[in-house]
Amino acid sequence: MEIQKNLIKLNQNFATKEEAIEFCGDLLVAGGHVTPDYIPAMLKRNEELSVYMGNFIAIPHGTDEAKKEVLKTGISIVQVPRGVNFGTEEEPKVATVLFGIAGVGNEHLDLIQKISIFCADVDNVVKLADAQTVEEVVSYFAD
Template identity: 35%
Template sequence: MDKPILQLDNILVNLPCMKKNQAIKTAADLLVKQGYVTDYYYDLMLKRERECETYIGNGIAIPHGIKGSETQIKSSGIVVLQFKDGIDYDGNKAYLVIGIAGKDNEHIEILSKIACIVQYKENVNKIVRCNTKKEVYDLLVDMN
């Protein structure tokens, strides 16, 4: 059976300011650690960034692999990185970096659910104000 798409250990809170590529690397490393993707997935996330920016507004970035990266995905999952002070994401300020790995086109459903939650700035603000990964997890589960 596949693992849950979101688990408590998929969330990192109160992260220090870092460069965009370092944030993407942190997300990719967590996806690897949690068993969702292979190490090579990070390179595919960077390739996606070169092709098309993944900042979607409201302080959210959703780095993910390019089309064809499915061979590097073991199972679908997301990781959430919270930066209370935000990070520079190509001239935008990102407070949440949500790394996504979607197998068998599940990324479309994952993106849709994330978009429904973060389209409201107040939802983003609630997540950014959380102090623990449990608070973030509970909020995301409740909002879904």
């Protein structure tokens, strides 16, 4: 899983989950991984099925119909120290680390699996949430 430093953003703050998802998508667009049309598909995916995965992480990604908007596989990592709620006021689901992903073919499944395995250990999520530098984040995913 290749992690690009320019796609990692620390200390972000979002008022809504939609704002957070759009930010993740904007990073993927800026990195040349997807077209701007991928972003509405990321929002749609979250409406259909929450991209919140538990353990304080969310993995925003597009719908299957948006595959044509993926130029190359990529991942953005966004740290949100105050968290962003992917649930409701009654049942909050707060994410402090967001992984925006786009995959060519079925490569997104591989990304989700790798992220899920790493983040199954909540200590790893805490490390990401507390990271002080982009290099520190990259080091956690070095093979």
